[in-house]
Amino acid sequence: MNIDKQTHPRQPLQPNTPQSCLGIMGGGQLGRMFAHAAQSLGYRVAVLEPEAGCPAAQVAEHHVGTGYEDPDGLAALSALSRHVTTEFENVPADSLKALAMRGFVAPAGDCVSIAQDRLVEKHFFTRCGAQTGVYPAPHWGIADQKDVASASETLFPGILKTVRMGYDGKGQVRVRDREELAAAFAAMRGQVCVLEKMLPLAYEVSVLTARGVDGAAEVYPIAENVHRDGILFTTLVPSPHVSPDVAEKAQKAALDIIGELGYVGVLCIEFFVLQDGSLVVNEMAPRPHNSGHYTIDACVTSQFEQQVRTLAQLPLGDVRQHSPAAMLNLLGDVWFEPDSEIAREPAWDKVLALPGANLHLYGKAEARRARKMGHITFVAATLAEAQLALAQACDILGIVAPELA
Template sequence: MFVHAAQELGYHTVVLDPDPTSPAGQIAHHHVQCDYLDAQGLADLAQRCHAVTTEFENVPARALATLAARLPVAPGADAVAVCQDRVREKAHFTGCGVPCAPHALIADEAQLQAIDPALLPGILKTASMGYDGKGQATVHSVEALAAAWNELKRVPCVLEKRLELAFEVSVIVARNAQGELVHFPLQQNLHRGGILAVTTVPAPDVTPELQAQAVRAAETIAASMGYVGVLCVEFFVLADGTLVANEMAPRPHNSGHYTLDACDVSQFDLQVRAMTGLPLPAPRLHSSAIMLNLLGDLWFRDGSTDAATPPWERVLTLPGTHLHLYGKLSARPGRKMGHLNITGASATQVREVALRCCELLGLAAF
């Protein structure tokens, strides 16, 4: 989606991805197929490009730092490194004056033994390389915590206290090298199994005050890192209305995919503009929208082991439906295969169509 946005503005694109069937690699002008830390591959990328960005939060910050010695890289390696480490991420939130869940680091046996029982029940998360619910375990006792840490191979982890949530929201901001900041509306998100399932915009349960607070927090977080590019900050809204930062992603985010059809510029357009120095306009939401995340499970309905194409032709007869499939060659349960945007003149109309789409696809209602 970034490649499409860049090509629409006349830019040539190069993708570095170890996957020989990389969807982005298939549509770019050139695909460098190698590991993210391959020295020759990085040199090839740097030689072919004028600027570099990342679309995947687990690209090693070291690779970005290597490239930054030769050409502009946005977001920078230091900012990505903060986002990749839950310990540094939470320290950054705290340093910005943005509250996050009570937590503690567990990197050795002494820290495990010293855990405050007030953090239980909690969620144990690997400090790095965890997303979409991976590398996480819910624990209710000290014994369960020890067992979960063993299960996670005793790598450095963060234990977060479980909080009473009302709902989840996210803010996507874009910032350029001159420090100009713009943002999309607050997005209300529903997760299932740790994976984003539904995004609704405008956020139905959010007050103007809460939206302003979340936007200020996200912009402060971005500016304090000297961030350049598109950044998504996810928040919990607690039962008492308190806003708490959860995590951030140094890239366009699933919860912003609705911007492709509901805004006059998408998150990918802003990513291109931020890294190339083009004007950074404040995006305008012109339609209410709901985004449904499409996982590979939809290809295996009713317990079948043989993949079958979902009934897109029935979905696409409904008003305001926009199907985006990612070009992945095979479906498997849990794999993100695409998303479905539903847009319309009113939130009520969009919700009615989205629920009908869920019915046709076998997705749970919301």
């Protein structure tokens, strides 16, 4: 499959003046934090999102309350802003392409569409591997029972994933053999899937990158991530385990990938580091990422300000990290008594009394278990101090604390 590099016009653009309006597709917490960053630089923000009272619409100047494919909604967003981005990868790529007919869209719809399909994404990573030396895990597309029967035995045990719409561990099933694969595929009810070989994982890292319309690119420090139940639990930066060689290889691969795409915007790429020290590329998110939230409090330029800069065609910001950071995701579970459905308000006063605590709540009206409600970033003089504060916060909130790195 051929994937053309994306190109954008390079003429001077209007949003360089204060009080211009920037548009964003999606009204979740990433859109909310984008709006805060845009407003700090003097821009107004328009959000297109069907849900009334969504986190981004609470703070944006304009809310277009329609579906993502609604022609009138897209026209209204274009009338408010000729510069539009997205806060999630599953926004219809065709909608981004339609908006691009009226103005400037970053990232481009064709870039987003690659990240929307795990199989297309893996084909792209495989193609990039000739340049980067970093490849995805061995995998096999599953569209029907013939594909189940022809899957190589070397792919077991593996993970069966839906090709589209899976996130935070959804749409994924571990399979030990062909019989389990057949049952899992049947349970997916005809959805196209990809089978990935399970590899001896040591830990996971993510690399946050940004690229401007002029081709200039920056890469943030390596972040090390821990997941629980398929959802990001903690992020430590700098990574306590990654070696200089692996860090350099991951960052170079990320810059090569964003360059190969001709991408404009913020892009996060997740990698696996295996027990033998080798590097495997997992997936990419064409937007700011949960693992990059630490940049708000620990870097000169946050990932959200960087998103604003790329959209407004401003120079990229400084990505230096000025403080070690440990980020803790806050799920709706902490709003309930342990092993109970009795609601409670977390002890934010005790959390905020911890050194280096930076609390970010997303304005979601209802707390639900496994729902991302906010995050806390702890910054300190050393990573060990930041980790200790994070562990203390877990004790306060009734969360099982992670092992210290």
